[in-house]
Amino acid sequence: MKLIPQLTSVILAVLALTGLATAQTASLTLDALPNFDNAGVPAARLDTVTVTLTPDSGPLTGARGATVGWGFSVTWQSNAGDKLACTGSRLLGEASALSTGYRDYIGILSGKTNGITGAGETWARSFVLNRSGVGALPIRSTALPGSGFVGKLLLTFNVYDSRGPDLGETLGSFEMLFDVTVLVATEDPVDQTITFASIADTTYGSAPFTVSPTASSGLPVTLTSLNPEVCTVAGNTVTIVGAGVCTLLAAQAGDTQYNPAPLVTQSFVVAKAPAAVAIAGRLTQIFSGAPKSLSALPQPGGLNVKLLYGGDTVPPTALGNHFVTALIDEPNYQGSAENFLSIVRGVSQADWKTASFSASEQANTTISGPQADPDGDGVSNLFEYALALDPMKASAAGQPKVTRNNGVLNMSYVRRMDVSDVNYTVEVSSDLITWQSGAGYTREVSATALDSIREQVVVADLTPLSTVTTRFIRLRVEVVASGTP
Ligand SMILES: [Ca+2]
Numbered sequence: 408m409k410l411i412p413q414l415t416s417v418i419l420a421v422l423a424l425t426g427l428a429t430a431q432t433a434s435l436t437l438d439a440l441p442n443f444d445n446a447g448v449p450a451a452r453l454d455t456v457t458v459t460l461t462p463d464s465g466p467l468t469g470a471r472g473a474t475v476g477w478g479f480s481v482t483w484q485s486n487a488g489d490k491l492a493c494t495g496s497r498l499l500g501e502a503s504a505l506s507t508g509y510r511d512y513i514g515i516l517s518g519k520t521n522g523i524t525g526a527g528e529t530w531a532r533s534f535v536l537n538r539s540g541v542g543a544l545p546i547r548s549t550a551l552p553g554s555g556f557v558g559k560l561l562l563t564f565n566v567y568d569s570r571g572p573d574l575g576e577t578l579g580s581f582e583m584l585f586d587v588t589v590l591v592a593t594e595d596p597v598d599q600t601i602t603f604a605s606i607a608d609t610t611y612g613s614a615p616f617t618v619s620p621t622a623s624s625g626l627p628v629t630l631t632s633l634n635p636e637v638c639t640v641a642g643n644t645v646t647i648v649g650a651g652v653c654t655l656l657a658a659q660a661g662d663t664q665y666n667p668a669p670l671v672t673q674s675f676v677v678a679k680a681p682a683a684v685a686i687a688g689r690l691t692q693i694f695s696g697a698p699k700s701l702s703a704l705p706q707p708g709g710l711n712v713k714l715l716y717g718g719d720t721v722p723p724t725a726l727g728n729h730f731v732t733a734l735i736d737e738p739n740y741q742g743s744a745e746n747f748l749s750i751v752r753g754v755s756q757a758d759w760k761t762a763s764f765s766a767s768e769q770a771n772t773t774i775s776g777p778q779a780d781p782d783g784d785g786v787s788n789l790f791e792y793a794l795a796l797d798p799m800k801a802s803a804a805g806q807p808k809v810t811r812n813n814g815v816l817n818m819s820y821v822r823r824m825d826v827s828d829v830n831y832t833v834e835v836s837s838d839l840i841t842w843q844s845g846a847g848y849t850r851e852v853s854a855t856a857l858d859s860i861r862e863q864v865v866v867a868d869l870t871p872l873s874t875v876t877t878r879f880i881r882l883r884v885e886v887v888a889s890g891t892p
Pocket residue numbers: 779780781782783784785786787788791798
């Protein structure tokens with residue numbers, strides 16, 4: 408015969424009457440039970456149960472991210488030799504940002520084999536609230552220190568006959584309810600550290616990239632560039648703005664829970680970007696006693712280039728081969744080129760005279776003099792020399808030509824590259840009286856090499872023919888004293 412329904416209802420009634428269910432230590436006297444007529448057990452009973460929570464007073468405190476729970480001990484005294492087991496626990500409360508879901512924690516404090524077996528025996532067993540038997544009550548790491556919640560801890564017990572939980576008959580069950588409070592401990596700030604991985608060296612012109620320093624606290628890390636002329640940083644994005652060394656400072660200022668993190672830096676090198684440079688100009692030049700120089704063409708254009716002649720910025724004058732280095736001279740670009748500038752002895756008018764005339768002709772100024780015209784082509788020996796013509800052979804080819812081009816007069820003539828004692832000047836005039844030359848009057852349009860010693864030069868008049876009634880252009884050559892090597 409089973410009396411479970413009656414027992415259950417009566418025990419619940421007792422609970423309601425005694426009002427002990429909300430104490431941290433609850434005692435319950437299971438008396439005045441109805442006929443407990445089971446296996447000869449007398450009807451009169453005086454069973455008591457006392458449950459003590461641990462902690463038994465005050466709130467349960469725990470650090471953020473910690474796991475907390477309650478333990479309890481049970482004292483059971485049964486006149487009838489009945490046995491007791493706790494069959495469940497539930498933590499009841501409203502959902503909260505404090506924990507990751509305490510609303511319905513169920514832990515089976517299985518008591519079947521741990522049932523109290525005799526009158527007056529004390530059964531003490533601590534347990535931690537589990538949720539479905541998996542883990543205890545976890546406090547959120549984001550819960551604010553000092554916050555907390557109030558809930559109810561509901562314990563369920565079963566009473567078995569003297570054969571105990573394993574074999575005995577369930578005589579009834581009852582519940583005990585406790586007020587419980589969880590508080591998040593107010594902790595002193597703890598230390599934190601920053602992890603900041605090394606950064607690979609890079610090159611000016613490379614694309615922005617991101618870095619990802621982290622703090623052990625999980626709080627955001629701020630980045631600052633200590634070399635804003637080399638790199639800037641916005642959030643976690645690093646932008647290269649110049650060559651040099653970039654040092655990034657990572658900081659985390661801390662909060663109520665964490666101390667400021669020790670500062671961490673990472674540095675990397677930003678190399679100059681490669682740039683091309685070509686040495687331009689005439690690599691072989693005629694000695695004249697004046698410095699001879701070259702130029703440089705950088706790519707990208709507009710970059711500054713330093714030209715060194717044998718390591719010196721001063722262009723050389725002396726005969727010989729001069730080692731030339733062109734160096735990109737920029738903060739963010741690098742590049743160089745090398746070559747030789749040869750300064751060679753040029754042909755002189757005297758050399759030309761010796762080569763062009765016989766000994767007797769050289770002695771006769773009517774043949775070899777500068778104004779003589781022995782081949783009768785209307786070109787004086789001076790011009791024959793300046794234009795690299797044969798003074799003893801009449802030739803129309805190779806003489807200067809005047810053309811009209813783009814509305815102005817052009818003078819095209821042959822200029823020797825192997826002499827340094829001839830000055831070539833193109834002059835313009837509107838009246839054959841006043842001749843003008845140089846910048847503002849004429850412009851050299853082109854100079855195209857014909858061979859190793861001659862170039863075809865075109866010079867344009869700057870005065871449009873439409874603005875004048877008459878216009879003249881002429882080539883003037885003069886032999887000057889050249890330097891002595
Ligand atoms: Ca002639």
